[in-house]
Amino acid sequence: MNGLFGDISRRDFMKYCATTAAVLGLSEMELVSKVSEALAASSSKAPVVWLEGQDCAGCTISLAGALNPPVSSIILDKLSIRYHETIMASAGYLAEAVYEDTVKAGGHVLCVEGSIPTADDRFCMIGGRPFREMVKESAEKAAVIIAVGACAAYGGIPAAGPTKSVGIGKIVKDKPIINLPTCPVHCDHLVGSILYFLATKSAPPLDKIGRPKLYFDELVHDNCRRRSYFDDGLFLTDWNDPKQKNWCLYEKGCKGPDTYADCPVRRWNDGQNFCIDCGAGCMGCAEPDFYDGMSPLYTAESERSRNIMARKEAGLIPPKEKA
Ligand code: SF4
Ligand code: SF4
Incomplete structure (x- = not known):
């Protein structure tokens, strides 16, 4: 078969699609075959407009880390990236x-990275125009709108500053938006959502704050390997004490009991590791009130942390059954 993956057999191609779909959480049989069809169809080069507002380009870098399928395959073979400030040559x-031209023609995949200031348009101007206006006009005829990363989804770190920035859902109110928080976006969440759209021409099922249930249906806490220490009340207080190495990071500010994301299962950097297994608590970057609502990040002094402990003491976070 010539095309996306060069000269490979149909059997190998189907195997590749099944593996890719499984890795991206699209593993139901019906989806696997739709993903295969979408990947094999030569006419499915979707135009993409990728806007960057108040951002650090970290989500772009995260996408560049996509290995399954490799980002070069996605960009060169399945998507036509018409506009992306960081990677375009023009x-x-x-x-x-x-x-x-792309926005006027419509039918594009609109990816927005970064938040939108509401205190004053001058905080984020592109080509002499307010970023807020660009988001609105490019959303009008978009086939699908994806808020890439915590900033675009809910305001993120910039929302803690003076720009009073918000996510695109506060600017574009008449169309569904796929929110992919975490800071930065997880490349699997982004590639998986785009593939889901290419395969079904619709957004994946979303939770009530617009996150795909495929990726944001379970608490970090429920899949954490330090969970038994939380249940037993063994909390790490001294980073230098080897005895505490694997203990629960609640006292170090972990917001895992209040954060829905599949990080402990999916992990980051091609499945290598994630925050808690590196020894840092979850900062709650998949939740709408990240960053302000989650701070301070590395102590249990936030209101969130106090609520977590109050719920534990009231028995509202029951110990996890031992396997
Ligand atoms: S509080 Fe954090 S470190 Fe502790 S078990 Fe829950 S998710 Fe894991
Ligand atoms: S573990 Fe928490 S802080 Fe780390 S990426 Fe996942 S949601 Fe964000």
Whole structure:
């Protein structure tokens, strides 16, 4: 078979699709075959407009880390990235013209990275225009809108500053938005959501704050390997004490009991590791009130942390059954 993956047999291709779909959480049989069809179809190059507002480009870097499928395959073979400030070769009037043509034609995948200031448009201007206006106009005819990362989804770190920034859901109110929080976005969440859209022409099932249930249905706490220490009240207080090495990180500010995300299972960097297994508590970056609502990050002094302990003491976080 010539095409996306070069000269490979149909059997190998189907195996590849099944593996990819499983890795991305799209493993139901029906989805596997739809993903295969979408990947095999040569006419499915979806135009993408990727806007960057108040961001650090960390989500772009996270996408560049996608190995399954590799980001080069996605970008060169399945998507036509028409406009992306960080990676596009063109600049100035030429780039803006491509943006305008794509947005006017419609049917594009709109990815927004970064938040939108509401205190004053001048906090984020692109090509002399308010970013807020660009988000609105590019959303109008988009086939699907994805808020890439915590900032675009709910405001993120910039929302803790003076710009009074918000996620795109507060600006675009008449269309569904796929919110992919975490800071940065997890490349599997992004690639999986795009593949789901390519395969079904619809957004994946979302929870009530717009996150795909495929990835945000379970608490970090419920899949954490330090969970038995939480249940037994053994909390790490001294980073330098080897005896406490694997204990629960609640006293170090972990917000895992209040955060829905599949990080302990999916892990990061091609499944290598994630925050808690590196020894840092979960900062709650998948939740709408990250960053302000989760701070201070590395002590149990936030209101969130107090609520977690109150719920534990009231028996509202029952110990996990031992396997
Ligand atoms: S509080 Fe954090 S470190 Fe402790 S068990 Fe829950 S998720 Fe794991
Ligand atoms: S473990 Fe928590 S802080 Fe780390 S990426 Fe996942 S949701 Fe964010």
